[in-house]
Amino acid sequence: MGAAESILRVLVTGSAGFIGHALARRLLGEGHEVVGFDGMTDYYDVALKRARHADLAALPGFEAVEERLETPGALAALVSQARPELVFHFAAQAGVRYSLENPQAYIDGNLVGTAYLLEALRAHPPRHFLFASTSSAYGGDARMPFRETDRAVTPLTLYAASKLAGEAMAHSYAHLYAIPTTAFRFFTVYGPWSRPDMAPFLFTRKILAGEPIELFGEGRPARDFTFIDDLTLAIRRLAEVPPPAPGAGGPVGPEDSLSPVAPYRLVNIGG
Numbered sequence: 687m688g689a690a691e692s693i694l695r696v697l698v699t700g701s702a703g704f705i706g707h708a709l710a711r712r713l714l715g716e717g718h719e720v721v722g723f724d725g726m727t728d729y730y731d732v733a734l735k736r737a738r739h740a741d742l743a744a745l746p747g748f749e750a751v752e753e754r755l756e757t758p759g760a761l762a763a764l765v766s767q768a769r770p771e772l773v774f775h776f777a778a779q780a781g782v783r784y785s786l787e788n789p790q791a792y793i794d795g796n797l798v799g800t801a802y803l804l805e806a807l808r809a810h811p812p813r814h815f816l817f818a819s820t821s822s823a824y825g826g827d828a829r830m831p832f833r834e835t836d837r838a839v840t841p842l843t844l845y846a847a848s849k850l851a852g853e854a855m856a857h858s859y860a861h862l863y864a865i866p867t868t869a870f871r872f873f874t875v876y877g878p879w880s881r882p883d884m885a886p887f888l889f890t891r892k893i894l895a896g897e898p899i900e901l902f903g904e905g906r907p908a909r910d911f912t913f914i915d916d917l918t919l920a921i922r923r924l925a926e927v928p929p930p931a932p933g934a935g936g937p938v939g940p941e942d943s944l945s946p947v948a949p950y951r952l953v954n955i956g957g
Contacts, residue, residue, distance in 0.1 A: 816869075
């Protein structure tokens with residue numbers, strides 16, 4: 687670190703989740719003050735989420751807030767009190783297949799919760815707002831490799847649709863209220879503290895049990911995985927470079943992921 691004035695106040699939603707925990711740990715290791723916001727939902731083992739928060743609590747500068755995104759007033763009160771300079775929004779209802787079983791969880795967390803956070807940031811704008819979206823946003827687009835400039839208008843699940851809606855809401859707030867915003871589309875992430883429903887864990891359990899691994903697409907698809915440390919390093923570096931106001935960085939070209947009408951960028955990480 688350096689002088690005390692370089693210490694940042696940071697809000698990480700989903701801090702008990704896989705990526706939120708890893709990023710919060712990196713920020714705390716740099717000496718910053720981190721408020722972690724998490725609803726401890728039971729989509730998977732809550733004990734793992736609490737263990738992640740306990741790991742963060744052992745580091746100086748961490749404060750945990752246990753609350754749901756969709757609780758009216760919760761995010762507004764927190765942002766008003768904490769006045770974070772950086773906001774990383776990773777909290778969301780995850781899972782593609784689960785969106786077929788419990789669509790309401792995606793409406794409540796991913797749509798209503800994100801809208802509540804954006805309203806809170808409108809009242810107290812941060813230096814940079816960073817939003818976790820998903821590579822699932824590309825949906826039925828068959829062109830490879832995926833590019834941020836591709837139009838993502840064919841989501842195939844409610845999960846993907848809810849993340850695309852979050853991107854659209856974040857862009858509108860960036861435009862209307864000049865909130866510098868970066869949206870990330872993550873490709874499958876793996877590493878320590880990972881979610882137990884992800885492919886590396888599912889495959890490993892089946893291999894150890896001598897059970898067949900279920901494959902889709904006739905067993906032919908290939909997929910990139912992103913290591914968690916590489917992901918958080920990329921996020922951390924981008925956090926220090928908020929997208930400029932329209933026109934401030936020169937003309938936006940056809941291959942540029944910057945918005946021509948808002949301080950907003952879209953970035954693929956992995957893939």
